[in-house]
Amino acid sequence: MEFATKSLKSRANELARVEKQLQILSNTATNGNAHKSFTNKLKESNLFPLTPTALEIFQINVGKMCNQVCKHCHVDAGPDRKEIMTRETMQRCIEAIKISGAHTVDLTGGAPEMNPDFRWFVEEISKTGVSKIIVRCNLTIIVANAKYNDLPEFFRKHNIEVVSSLPYFTAAKTDSQRGDGVFEKSIKALKMLNEVGYGKTGTDLNLNLVYNPSGAFMPSSQAILEQEFKKKLKTLYDIDFNSLFAITNLPVSRFLEYLIASGNYESYMDKLIAAYNPVAAAGVMCRNTISVSWDGFLYDCDFNQMLELKVATKEQHVSNFNLKTLAERNIIVNQHCYGCTAGAGSSCGGTTA
Numbered sequence: 495m496e497f498a499t500k501s502l503k504s505r506a507n508e509l510a511r512v513e514k515q516l517q518i519l520s521n522t523a524t525n526g527n528a529h530k531s532f533t534n535k536l537k538e539s540n541l542f543p544l545t546p547t548a549l550e551i552f553q554i555n556v557g558k559m560c561n562q563v564c565k566h567c568h569v570d571a572g573p574d575r576k577e578i579m580t581r582e583t584m585q586r587c588i589e590a591i592k593i594s595g596a597h598t599v600d601l602t603g604g605a606p607e608m609n610p611d612f613r614w615f616v617e618e619i620s621k622t623g624v625s626k627i628i629v630r631c632n633l634t635i636i637v638a639n640a641k642y643n644d645l646p647e648f649f650r651k652h653n654i655e656v657v658s659s660l661p662y663f664t665a666a667k668t669d670s671q672r673g674d675g676v677f678e679k680s681i682k683a684l685k686m687l688n689e690v691g692y693g694k695t696g697t698d699l700n701l702n703l704v705y706n707p708s709g710a711f712m713p714s715s716q717a718i719l720e721q722e723f724k725k726k727l728k729t730l731y732d733i734d735f736n737s738l739f740a741i742t743n744l745p746v747s748r749f750l751e752y753l754i755a756s757g758n759y760e761s762y763m764d765k766l767i768a769a770y771n772p773v774a775a776a777g778v779m780c781r782n783t784i785s786v787s788w789d790g791f792l793y794d795c796d797f798n799q800m801l802e803l804k805v806a807t808k809e810q811h812v813s814n815f816n817l818k819t820l821a822e823r824n825i826i827v828n829q830h831c832y833g834c835t836a837g838a839g840s841s842c843g844g845t846t847a
Contacts, residue, residue: 499563501572502748509751510570512802519745519829529767532831539772543824551783552591553600553796556612558788560604561638564672566706568746568800571604579788581611583812587786590815591622600842602630602796607642620652628655634676636683646690655700656692661708663726671708684733693734701735706743710758712765712837713740716845739844744797744833766832774839777846780825786812794825803828
């Protein structure tokens with residue numbers, strides 16, 4: 495499969511329409527066998543309807559603009575995406591955070607740092623008293639332009655937890671998923687983060703890496719992967735980090751495109767369904783998280799956001815955030831949810847079971 499340099503949207507690919515993605519996901523008959531719906535799997539596990547627990551994490555997508563175009567990106571982010579959260583919507587988010595009771599705010603994108611109000615937003619969130627702010631940094635943004643070179647120091651100043659994707663500890667595998675030269679730039683950025691204290695023993699500056707498989711397979715043991723990454727990155731590049739999160743790629747957006755183009759969609763869904771784990775299903779991230787899109791709409795999770803499956807409440811926008819009705823809602827599920835419930839489970843914070 496040729497490496498795309500533009501988003502699905504700018505290529506006018508039919509998968510840029512969520513209706514097409516949902517149509518593919520809802521076609522549960524593959525290889526002549528009827529796949530059991532995710533809803534029925536939850537019923538067998540006595541987990542349907544899936545309901546929220548206490549709200550702990552407020553995840554905000556501040557825009558789809560990114561300096562990279564990765565093969566597996568479920569956001570379909572890229573330099574050609576212009577959707578950016580406004581300061582007005584950010585202010586609405588801050589008001590909602592204050593009444594949400596959430597202890598963590600998780601900022602994502604695209605490359606969230608490319609939002610022109612990103613630094614203002616971080617500073618304002620810091621004033622709300624939340625115990626943790628996470629920024630999902632793709633690393634290369636730090637070295638992409640001189641105006642981003644001070645991001646490690648900015649992150650340090652505000653005690654940001656940095657979570658960054660690094661598909662592998664070699665250039666070949668990383669660049670094949672994220673683009674030519676990405677590995678070299680990522681290593682440089684990791685060194686810059688280490689220099690200000692991130693990932694170092696004796697500091698409270700957490701630097702966590704994210705591993706996404708580069709093909710149509712599930713991640714192996716998160717603990718074993720972490721040991722291997724720590725050993726290789728330290729030995730080869732003298733890089734330190736805290737934890738590694740192993741995340742299963744969900745069949746959404748550009749990873750769905752990859753699965754179909756490579757002829758792996760049906761077999762990949764077979765693998766996810768066969769590996770369904772009710773313990774992982776009970777611990778899915780949508781139960782303690784609310785996801786906010788760049789334009790302020792509310793979703794159960796980041797993946798539902800990309801499929802435009804809004805929360806099942808009357809108030810669906812952050813401007814009329816209602817904690818009571820959100821707590822009483824049923825979580826929207828579909829076939830892509832098998833990705834979060836397969837094997838050891840998968841979430842933005844790694845395994846769940």
